[in-house]
Amino acid sequence: MPLLSHRIQSAVASPLRKYIPLAEAAKERGTSIYHLNIGQPDLAIPEKMMKSIRAFDHKVLPYSHSAGIAELRDAWAQYYQSYNIPFTRDDILVTTGGSEAMLFSLLAVCDPGDEIIVFEPVYSNYKMYAAMLNVVLVPVPCSAESGYHLPVRAEIEKRVSEKTRAILVVNPNNPTGTVYTDDELKTVVDIVNAHDLFLLADETYREIVFDGETHRSLFSFEGVNPRAIMIDSVSKRFNICGSRMGCIASRNKDLITNMLKAGQARLSPPTLDQYVILDLFPDVKEYTKRVCKIYEERRNVVLGILKSEPSIVTPHPKGAFYIMIGLPVASADDFVKWMLNDFSRNGKTTMVSPCEDFYITPGKGKNEIRIAYVLETDQLKDAMEILVDGVREYQKNH
Amino acid sequence: MPLLSHRIQSAVASPLRKYIPLAEAAKERGTSIYHLNIGQPDLAIPEKMMKSIRAFDHKVLPYSHSAGIAELRDAWAQYYQSYNIPFTRDDILVTTGGSEAMLFSLLAVCDPGDEIIVFEPVYSNYKMYAAMLNVVLVPVPCSAESGYHLPVRAEIEKRVSEKTRAILVVNPNNPTGTVYTDDELKTVVDIVNAHDLFLLADETYREIVFDGETHRSLFSFEGVNPRAIMIDSVSKRFNICGSRMGCIASRNKDLITNMLKAGQARLSPPTLDQYVILDLFPDVKEYTKRVCKIYEERRNVVLGILKSEPSIVTPHPKGAFYIMIGLPVASADDFVKWMLNDFSRNGKTTMVSPCEDFYITPGKGKNEIRIAYVLETDQLKDAMEILVDGVREYQKNH
Numbered sequence: 183m184p185l186l187s188h189r190i191q192s193a194v195a196s197p198l199r200k201y202i203p204l205a206e207a208a209k210e211r212g213t214s215i216y217h218l219n220i221g222q223p224d225l226a227i228p229e230k231m232m233k234s235i236r237a238f239d240h241k242v243l244p245y246s247h248s249a250g251i252a253e254l255r256d257a258w259a260q261y262y263q264s265y266n267i268p269f270t271r272d273d274i275l276v277t278t279g280g281s282e283a284m285l286f287s288l289l290a291v292c293d294p295g296d297e298i299i300v301f302e303p304v305y306s307n308y309k310m311y312a313a314m315l316n317v318v319l320v321p322v323p324c325s326a327e328s329g330y331h332l333p334v335r336a337e338i339e340k341r342v343s344e345k346t347r348a349i350l351v352v353n354p355n356n357p358t359g360t361v362y363t364d365d366e367l368k369t370v371v372d373i374v375n376a377h378d379l380f381l382l383a384d385e386t387y388r389e390i391v392f393d394g395e396t397h398r399s400l401f402s403f404e405g406v407n408p409r410a411i412m413i414d415s416v417s418k419r420f421n422i423c424g425s426r427m428g429c430i431a432s433r434n435k436d437l438i439t440n441m442l443k444a445g446q447a448r449l450s451p452p453t454l455d456q457y458v459i460l461d462l463f464p465d466v467k468e469y470t471k472r473v474c475k476i477y478e479e480r481r482n483v484v485l486g487i488l489k490s491e492p493s494i495v496t497p498h499p500k501g502a503f504y505i506m507i508g509l510p511v512a513s514a515d516d517f518v519k520w521m522l523n524d525f526s527r528n529g530k531t532t533m534v535s536p537c538e539d540f541y542i543t544p545g546k547g548k549n550e551i552r553i554a555y556v557l558e559t560d561q562l563k564d565a566m567e568i569l570v571d572g573v574r575e576y577q578k579n580h
Numbered sequence: 581m582p583l584l585s586h587r588i589q590s591a592v593a594s595p596l597r598k599y600i601p602l603a604e605a606a607k608e609r610g611t612s613i614y615h616l617n618i619g620q621p622d623l624a625i626p627e628k629m630m631k632s633i634r635a636f637d638h639k640v641l642p643y644s645h646s647a648g649i650a651e652l653r654d655a656w657a658q659y660y661q662s663y664n665i666p667f668t669r670d671d672i673l674v675t676t677g678g679s680e681a682m683l684f685s686l687l688a689v690c691d692p693g694d695e696i697i698v699f700e701p702v703y704s705n706y707k708m709y710a711a712m713l714n715v716v717l718v719p720v721p722c723s724a725e726s727g728y729h730l731p732v733r734a735e736i737e738k739r740v741s742e743k744t745r746a747i748l749v750v751n752p753n754n755p756t757g758t759v760y761t762d763d764e765l766k767t768v769v770d771i772v773n774a775h776d777l778f779l780l781a782d783e784t785y786r787e788i789v790f791d792g793e794t795h796r797s798l799f800s801f802e803g804v805n806p807r808a809i810m811i812d813s814v815s816k817r818f819n820i821c822g823s824r825m826g827c828i829a830s831r832n833k834d835l836i837t838n839m840l841k842a843g844q845a846r847l848s849p850p851t852l853d854q855y856v857i858l859d860l861f862p863d864v865k866e867y868t869k870r871v872c873k874i875y876e877e878r879r880n881v882v883l884g885i886l887k888s889e890p891s892i893v894t895p896h897p898k899g900a901f902y903i904m905i906g907l908p909v910a911s912a913d914d915f916v917k918w919m920l921n922d923f924s925r926n927g928k929t930t931m932v933s934p935c936e937d938f939y940i941t942p943g944k945g946k947n948e949i950r951i952a953y954v955l956e957t958d959q960l961k962d963a964m965e966i967l968v969d970g971v972r973e974y975q976k977n978h
Contacts, residue, residue: 307844310845314687
């Protein structure tokens with residue numbers, strides 16, 4: 183039998199889903215599970231979108247333009263302009279989720295063997311795509327103790343090689359929830375300018391920033407155009423992950439023209455999904471303000487309970503809806519399995535993601551977990567108390 | 581400024597869209613255009629799907645399972661079983677269109693530099709993806725004179741090298757409309773077995789076969805499992821190209837497991853689109869029988885008019901909704917431009933696709949065009965008469 187490609191075999195299966203069989207077994211035993219393991223919002227589909235779906239009355243369902251329908255590209259452009267990022271329709275390609283925006287960006291920027299500098303822990307889907315596209319991710323280590331903030335310029339710069347093509351910044355960060363400071367972002371901009379690199383800016387969680395702070399886009403810095411590429415998605419902003427609607431935006435015309443070839447190869451993004459999200463854009467700030475408040479309350483619940491247990495290393499994340507923490511255990515993988523197989527309180531347990539697979543450097547992240555706070559506060563409180571109880575109980579037995 | 585990757589630069593922009601500016605200019609001058617240039621059905625969205633869209637009442641829109649929702653995988657499985665192809669849910673991955681099924685197949689089968697044998701002319705999107713994934717397409721030439729049927733075994737087999745990983749068969753064929761004979765298919769099966777290759781079977785147009793014949797799936801041959809991979813899509817079958825719903829199916833468990841990693845990297849196919857096509861599957865044979873009859877009538881109109889002009893090389897395609905023909909011109913590219921810029925009859929002209937970009941071998945296909953018969957018969961008749969008039973007029977002046 184012919185062998186599969188090395189590149190598909192070298193990609194590591196998603197860490198976010200491999201514990202599902204254990205969770206299913208726990209459910210069969212009658213244990214109910216709080217899912218804090220997947221970054222999937224629990225909030226409802228916006229009513230405006232439901233109205234658009236019910237009112238959809240097109241006679242035919244053709245491919246759209248490969249760059250997306252003009253109305254949606256305009257909606258994205260106006261959205262960015264409202265944040266003082268001067269994109270126009272022609273700077274924007276609609277993609278099938280932020281995932282496809284990633285895929286196209288890696289294809290456009292890297293040939294096989296080329297390198298991209300990332301800050302680890304790194305969103306695992308970037309790792310999978312990089313493996314499949316023969317792109318080498320070069321990690322700059324960040325730690326729970328420093329809140330996963332970036333190291334000094336020299337620490338980043340020493341990873342630049344002749345093969346380096348770009349630096350990737352996910353801000354607010356998945357999986358850590360960290361929001362980078364202006365100084366950190368400025369450092370990255372200085373490095374891409376000094377070394378003539380592309381800058382990949384994943385700002386999907388732009389509106390979910392806490393503690394009265396506001397998000398600073400990489401596009402607000404002088405000198406980022408035309409080397410910067412925005413990777414974006416409506417999934418988290420409007421609580422519609424399943425719509426798979428994202429975009430790429432850049433002031434680099436040559437880049438957009440070339441990326442459109444990747445867009446043409448897949449013909450078009452889904453047509454229906456493009457039309458039914460149009461009405462969400464005009465209210466985005468009002469809507470996301472409410473959403474952000476919900477997540478901030480949840481984060482406070484999570485932090486309050488975690489900080490009651492001093493053996494847990496608990497940073498203070500300021501955005502997205504994730505927190506990564508350091509546990510007093512040798513293997514978070516074993517702990518997560520134990521929570522599903524051997525632990526419950528009042529017939530309930532909590533499922534989280536171990537973080538080893540968010541790292542590239544072997545051996546790192548073994549004691550860390552990611553919590554996605556995607557439950558309403560009452561449930562979240564219960565889930566977190568069960569988790570901390572679990573940590574204490576696990577320590578006694580291991 | 582950093583340079584873009586060689587792989588994105590080496591991909592050629594889609595030949596099907598680059599004449600759009602000329603068409604727009606013609607429209608501005610008041611010329612109306614019959615579009616026979618894009619394989620986009622003109623038929624309406626099935627009423628059952630419209631009902632499902634209007635009735636959609638989910639409260640949240642989460643990512644689906646990366647392999648697709650169980651209901652849709654089951655629907656695909658039952659669909660295949662109705663054709664005596666024994667796939668089960670676990671053999672099937674839902675993809676975002678046939679395009680993504682192609683992408684995942686190329687990733688799973690080929691490392692950079694590996695080769696896939698294709699029959700040229702070849703669907704241009706395969707060319708674009710191959711360029712971006714550093715896969716080499718090795719063409720076996722087919723010609724209008726032989727109806728684009730396959731050559732003898734030795735002609736195919738001499739293209740097998742140490743780098744060859746698979747043979748790709750698109751049947752019924754896009755762009756030629758050719759339906760391969762049982763003997764041709766058997767030859768391909770014998771070759772993949774003899775040389776231990778994968779077999780990529782794109783059978784998207786399965787139900788659109790004319791002249792009372794029926795489609796023979798490559799999966800009906802002994803010995804194709806587990807080396808065969810089905811690439812499929814509902815786009816043409818249900819006239820819903822914009823839904824971007826396809827699938828990969830294979831009895832090769834290792835392959836499906838590894839391809840699921842590519843599926844996980846993009847999280848999930850669009851969720852709404854998966855649900856709203858479910859009701860289409862039970863009636864697929866009845867529905868596609870009607871659709872096939874429509875296309876057969878159209879093909880007959882197209883053939884009748886083309887055969888009135890003996891200087892045109894007109895094969896007799898038996899499926900899909902395309903025909904490729906040889907024109908008595910030196911440059912079909914120039915002819916297509918001339919039709920848009922300089923020719924009209926009663927204020928109308930016809931737009932078709934030149935075929936050079938469907939070829940890999942330099943210089944081939946220069947005098948060929950592809951016609952997609954995606955207009956109702958009255959309009960199609962007019963469009964084809966204008967086209968043949970154009971051919972005669974162009975010959976006088978060139």
